[in-house]
Amino acid sequence: MNTTNTMKFTYYPGCSVTGMNKAYDVSTRSTAKALGVVLEELDDWNCCGASAYMSVHEKRAFVLCARNLALAEKDNRDMVTICNGCYVVLSKANKYMAANPELNADIQKALAAGGMSYNGGVRVRHFLDVVVNDVGEEAVRRRTSKPLAGLSVAPYYGCQIGRPSGEIDDAEDPQMMDKLIGWLGGRSVPFPLKAKCCGGMMMTTRPKIGRDLTGKILKCAKDQGADCIITACPLCQINLEAFQDTISRKSGTDCQIPVLYFTQLMATAFGLDEPAVALKDCLTPVEAMFAQKGI
Amino acid sequence: MAGIKGSSLSEEFLEHVHQLPQGKSIDKCIQCGTCSGSCPTSSAMEYSPREVIAALRAGMLDRVLRSNTIWFCTSCYYCTVRCPAKIPFTDVMYELKRLGIKHKIYPRKDTNAVMSKAFTDVVSKYGRNAETELVKKYYLRSNPFKVLGQLKLVMKMLSRHRVDFFPHRISGIENLRRMIAAAQENGER
Ligand code: SF4
Numbered sequence: 001m002n003t004t005n006t007m008k009f010t011y012y013p014g015c016s017v018t019g020m021n022k023a024y025d026v027s028t029r030s031t032a033k034a035l036g037v038v039l040e041e042l043d044d045w046n047c048c049g050a051s052a053y054m055s056v057h058e059k060r061a062f063v064l065c066a067r068n069l070a071l072a073e074k075d076n077r078d079m080v081t082i083c084n085g086c087y088v089v090l091s092k093a094n095k096y097m098a099a100n101p102e103l104n105a106d107i108q109k110a111l112a113a114g115g116m117s118y119n120g121g122v123r124v125r126h127f128l129d130v131v132v133n134d135v136g137e138e139a140v141r142r143r144t145s146k147p148l149a150g151l152s153v154a155p156y157y158g159c160q161i162g163r164p165s166g167e168i169d170d171a172e173d174p175q176m177m178d179k180l181i182g183w184l185g186g187r188s189v190p191f192p193l194k195a196k197c198c199g200g201m202m203m204t205t206r207p208k209i210g211r212d213l214t215g216k217i218l219k220c221a222k223d224q225g226a227d228c229i230i231t232a233c234p235l236c237q238i239n240l241e242a243f244q245d246t247i248s249r250k251s252g253t254d255c256q257i258p259v260l261y262f263t264q265l266m267a268t269a270f271g272l273d274e275p276a277v278a279l280k281d282c283l284t285p286v287e288a289m290f291a292q293k294g295i
Numbered sequence: 296m297a298g299i300k301g302s303s304l305s306e307e308f309l310e311h312v313h314q315l316p317q318g319k320s321i322d323k324c325i326q327c328g329t330c331s332g333s334c335p336t337s338s339a340m341e342y343s344p345r346e347v348i349a350a351l352r353a354g355m356l357d358r359v360l361r362s363n364t365i366w367f368c369t370s371c372y373y374c375t376v377r378c379p380a381k382i383p384f385t386d387v388m389y390e391l392k393r394l395g396i397k398h399k400i401y402p403r404k405d406t407n408a409v410m411s412k413a414f415t416d417v418v419s420k421y422g423r424n425a426e427t428e429l430v431k432k433y434y435l436r437s438n439p440f441k442v443l444g445q446l447k448l449v450m451k452m453l454s455r456h457r458v459d460f461f462p463h464r465i466s467g468i469e470n471l472r473r474m475i476a477a478a479q480e481n482g483e484r
């Protein structure tokens with residue numbers, strides 16, 4: 001937990017929100033500001049070493065993590081991520097370095113070659129956790145000026161937010177977004193596939209498998225009567241929003257449903273305008289949905 | 296790849312797995328199949344997660360490495376949270392990917408392996424991922440014609456200003472490269 005009065009964090013955006021998924025970065029910054037949370041971007045951060053890198057070189061992936069953590073340690077604050085992949089790999093580096101002195105020594109040696117060191121003092125957080133557990137219900141409700149009345153939302157957490165360790169939420173049935181939707185005045189629908197895998201990179205590397213996994217999630221949300229799906233990870237977001245046409249065509253079932261980031265949903269309920277909500281970036285008819293619901 | 300026996304692979308592999316947090320629990324697998332039942336991609340895998348451990352015990356890891364199995368793992372951690380023996384199975388899959396790459400036993404054409412290699416190349420160059428370059432590298436090395444199927448999506452992304460053509464190189468890239476080189480000197484894994 002932060003010890004100071006103002007909520008101030010080191011912010012680690014991650015590669016995927018600098019390109020295709022800028023809307024997530026934009027809406028994170030604007031909602032943080034609206035909630036009085038200060039996010040200070042980590043200077044000259046590098047790739048976190050996520051799954052695809054970890055699959056080829058473990059130690060090098062941990063070095064990538066450790067450089068970010070070492071940079072952050074100077075400021076002595078928790079580091080906030082918004083991508084599930086970054087979140088899980090950066091926390092993992094902390095845990096594995098602490099558990100394995102040999103690994104830790106190797107990583108320290110590598111850091112030293114670049115004139116850095118890391119003492120294990122940076123706690124890695126997810127922005128969703130900060131909003132729900134640090135900012136909390138009262139402040140979110142107070143800030144909500146346009147309650148999402150009549151809106152049914154399917155919260156899609158993806159796989160890596162509550163797993164492997166279930167530190168911030170239940171590994172099988174996470175609740176953070178469910179709560180948040182309620183605070184924003186909407187209704188969260190029971191969503192059995194909320195923590196199932198979207199297929200990650202499979203959508204590109206094995207499209208049939210990717211479409212199958214993502215299609216099930218989209219269909220489940222529709223079957224549960226949701227008006228839209230919210231996500232907390234750029235890769236989940238792309239998989240769920242960008243391939244609905246093909247999935248619907250190939251599976252013969254209608255899988256069209258608006259998909260947006262939980263931060264965009266918050267920004268809307270907070271009454272923020274463009275460009276702070278970044279709804280213009282959505283590939284699905286999110287704006288039309290809000291208009292139809294009179295929000 | 297000749298000369299490496301499945302049994303010596305098993306030995307090398309177990310040595311690494313035993314060093315992981317909770318890694319020793321791999322010896323306690325009861326072959327219950329909870330991992331396979333929970334895995335989103337096991338139905339498409341040539342060896343299911345449970346069978347991976349059976350193959351390890353039978354000294355047949357080389358067959359697993361040659362199959363599509365480990366490259367179909369999306370790191371969703373379902374097996375890990377559900378395994379009654381508390382085996383960190385996702386890490387087991389990571390170890391296998393690295394073992395296969397180290398001994399050059401992996402399906403060369405496997406698109407997931409190609410993607411992982413392309414990703415590490417882009418990150419080594421810039422210190423960060425660069426989507427446009429990653430996609431370019433990936434399709435060039437796998438199947439350039441497949442990119443045509445994505446044109447409609449690319450146009451849509453372009454119209455939303457969601458394509459970033461200019462990779463960003465971190466300013467500490469030299470410094471990062473020195474760290475990576477030092478990590479390699481200490482024995483790569
Ligand atoms: S769930 Fe665990 S104990 Fe059961 S088969 Fe899989 S690895 Fe073995």
Ligand code: SF4
Nearest residue numbers: 334368369371372374
């Ligand atoms: S982490 Fe990999 S092996 Fe385990 S359930 Fe997920 S995809 Fe399957």
